[in-house]
Amino acid sequence: MRISNDRKRTERRGNRATTAPLADNSTDHDPALGLARNFGTAGLRTTLSWQVARTLFRIGFAGSLAVFAGRLIEDAAFDVIALSGALACLALSAAAGVLADLAAAGAEDVVVDRLRAALQDSLSRKSPVRIRTRPAGALVAGLQRYPGAVAGLVISHSVAKSMLAIGPTLAAVAVALVSWEAAITLFLAIPVMVIFFVLLGGVVRSRAEAQEKAFGRLAAQFSDRIRTLPTILANHALPREHGKIEARMTLYADSTMAVLKVAFLNAGIIDFFSAIAIAVLAVLLGLSHLGLMHVPGFSGLALWQSLFILIIAAEFFTPFRRYAEQYHVKAEGQAAAKELDWYLDDSGTAMTGADDAGAKPFTIDGAFDAADFPPAGLIAISGPSGAGKSTLLRMLAGIETPPPGFKPLLQVTAEGCDWISTDIYVPAGTLGEAIGWNRGGHERAVLQSAAAHVGLLDERLLPGGLDARIAEGGDNLSGGQRMRIGIARIMLSGGVVLADEPTAKLDPQTAKLVRQMLIDIAKRRLVIVATHDERLIEAAGRHHVLRVPSQDGQAVAA
CATH class of the missing domain: 1.20.1560.10 (ABC transporter type 1, transmembrane domain)
Structure with missing residues (x-):
């Protein structure tokens, strides 16, 4: 999905949320019971x-x-x-x-x-x-x-x-x-x-x-x-x-x-x-x-x-x-x-990348400045589950409020960003419409080439080529099919690719295919992945590890 549109939707949701504040009469220890008893x-x-x-x-x-x-x-x-x-x-x-x-x-x-x-x-x-x-x-x-x-x-x-x-x-x-x-x-x-x-x-x-x-x-x-x-x-x-x-x-x-x-x-x-x-x-x-x-x-x-x-x-x-x-x-x-x-x-609400004291909830190994990112290449971000890998990607995309001094990619690149994951949004319609969603008008031949490159035209469980029917929300798609639709979409644009756990929850064969596609794309464009995939990390030109402070203040990594 295109980050600019997603950012607008996120801001609208945030504006609506501020109009209906949570009741403040719940107890600190039992907020659910406090609210229910009041109601x-x-x-x-x-x-x-x-x-x-x-x-x-x-x-x-x-x-x-x-x-x-x-x-x-x-x-x-x-x-x-x-x-x-x-x-x-x-x-x-x-x-x-x-x-x-x-x-x-x-x-x-x-x-x-x-x-x-x-x-x-x-x-x-x-x-x-x-x-x-x-x-x-x-x-x-x-x-x-x-x-x-x-x-x-x-x-x-x-x-x-x-x-x-x-x-x-x-x-x-x-x-x-x-x-x-x-x-x-x-x-x-x-x-x-x-x-x-x-x-x-x-x-x-x-x-x-x-x-x-x-x-x-x-x-x-x-x-x-x-x-x-x-x-x-x-x-x-x-x-x-x-x-x-x-x-x-x-x-x-x-x-x-x-x-x-x-x-x-x-x-x-x-x-x-x-x-x-x-x-x-x-x-x-x-x-x-x-x-x-x-x-x-x-x-x-x-x-x-x-x-x-x-x-x-x-x-x-x-x-x-x-x-x-x-x-x-x-x-x-x-x-x-x-x-x-x-x-x-x-x-966990309104996460801004900093705690109440203004300190980052995680530290990053090595210099991490969007202004210094290369125009092409593969950058891997790893760390323990819950460390904030996806949050960091969203900060880069501009859909999470970053800490002071942190520049989103939208401020340092004119090409925009593309987000892919196994749960990307897929509208109801045909496969061609799903690939071309939010990408402007593209000729059928261009869509055909993108679908063929990711192996969606010969998909046995998705017959019909570009005319294959897609259910609302992509309910009839597997995680691998969603990921390949996302990769086909990014082939229609030229922005930075942000991939959130792109090989997670995929079978080994599909994960290998997705991994190789991202490596190929990284030869021409900048690809930033948040991942636990060791093979994808080994293929990256730069690797940053997120470390979460422990109870004693020491940084803990994966």
């Missing part, structure tokens, strides 16, 4: 209010039903008022539950939408080199999946956590009005449940983090295999790649089941201890009514009071059961928030 504050309060109302109506239902059943059994009296109150409270409880669920769903949708907008805004301000540190598949899948998991944590789980204190308190107060001894009996079961929450919490959290990592690796691998499918088919490697993806899917399924197993175990433990507590109450109340034993607070109660205690006892443990059901939501949400913190990390 969900109003919805959380509404949902919690309806849940409290639902609990109160259920307590009212329990009291009315107990009075109705007690009078019906002891006095053979059909209490219409008590029955009507029970039915009314039941209906209101159901309505409050529906409204609470709707409020929770609406609040989570708001959190997801606003969180995605904040993430997209943050990504628009990150430097391309920072974004490329993550696989495209994992990046897109994370935007799709993680906001929903975080929304579930800040809404559904937060409501369940709040009701864990509010629900049992309301139920215990209602029981205490009849028998404070029974209320204390209910509270005795709480420490045991809390202990199991703590013990299982760490297990669920670690397994949820493993699940999210497995999901990210699966998404990245799937995206990469889809992009390189033509190459896979050409090399008859489909069965092998199918086996790899199937293994990843199995690993992700196993990690998901590992999370659910612990969550189900947690819920089962809650049900077990709540059943024991209710059974103890039922035995004490039953033996007291039969006159077989005398227990303070349980003897001398009317039948409706005993029934009320038993019904409310079930309501007392309901919040614990719901919290246990939401426990894996907490673990998944925390793991997702941890992953989203990368998206919101501003340390």
Whole structure:
């Protein structure tokens, strides 16, 4: 692609990004959770209010039903008022539950939408080199999946956590009005449940983090295999790649089941201890009514009071059961928030080639001045992954802001620059249109010569010559085909060639072809490559190594 046009598009994106700044109320340690909680504050309060109302109506239902059943059994009296109150409270409880669920769903949708907008805004301000540190598949899948998991944590789980204190308190107060001894009996079961929450919490959290990592690796691998499918088919490697993806899917399924197993175990433990507590109450109340034993607070109660205690006892443990059901939501949400913190990390945004103190984030071996570059030849730039090789190329091209004193090539050459890589932009249309894109008008014979030189006319997986159909974005192209289209493009111009990892992710035969083409072009023009390819480095007339300062300030190279 031509750098001048790409530079304009980059500047427009930067201008748009400044109009939508990231909210500044997130915490330093948990920016994703801070944003999500802020976005969900109003919805959380509404949902919690309806849940409290639902609990109160259920307590009212329990009291009315107990009075109705007690009078019906002891006095053979059909209490219409008590029955009507029970039915009314039941209906209101159901309505409050529906409204609470709707409020929770609406609040989570708001959190997801606003969180995605904040993430997209943050990504628009990150430097391309920072974004490329993550696989495209994992990046897109994370935007799709993680906001929903975080929304579930800040809404559904937060409501369940709040009701864990509010629900049992309301139920215990209602029981205490009849028998404070029974209320204390209910509270005795709480420490045991809390202990199991703590013990299982760490297990669920670690397994949820493993699940999210497995999901990210699966998404990245799937995206990469889809992009390189033509190459896979050409090399008859489909069965092998199918086996790899199937293994990843199995690993992700196993990690998901590992999370659910612990969550189900947690819920089962809650049900077990709540059943024991209710059974103890039922035995004490039953033996007291039969006159077989005398227990303070349980003897001398009317039948409706005993029934009320038993019904409310079930309501007392309901919040614990719901919290246990939401426990894996907490673990998944925390793991997702941890992953989203990368998206919101501003340390990789608006990369300028210098840190806050004005120092370069990397050092370069040898003199590196665009004004001193030869008119032709091959210059290789190497260094460890993430050292800034692509950033340096973008500085040379003028699409990254360079540090003071660094001159982009556009300031020292009138020929312009051409950028090539395995992910260059390819428009939908024909092969001829893809080669001639952004190059002005060229005769078909010129396009034919360029395509023939890079071996695209006799491409078995791209039949039709210059009329071969190209899908939008080049989705039906392999990395090698993209690279050869890029090389064919630069043959139509005479500027400096900037090649970003030109032989990466290519099969050996295609990499050899691309390497030789760049060497041939370097005999007539200046070619600057950022690469790990040792053979390409050996063929270069000049070699510069990027060194990244370590924690102790010493420069570290590849």
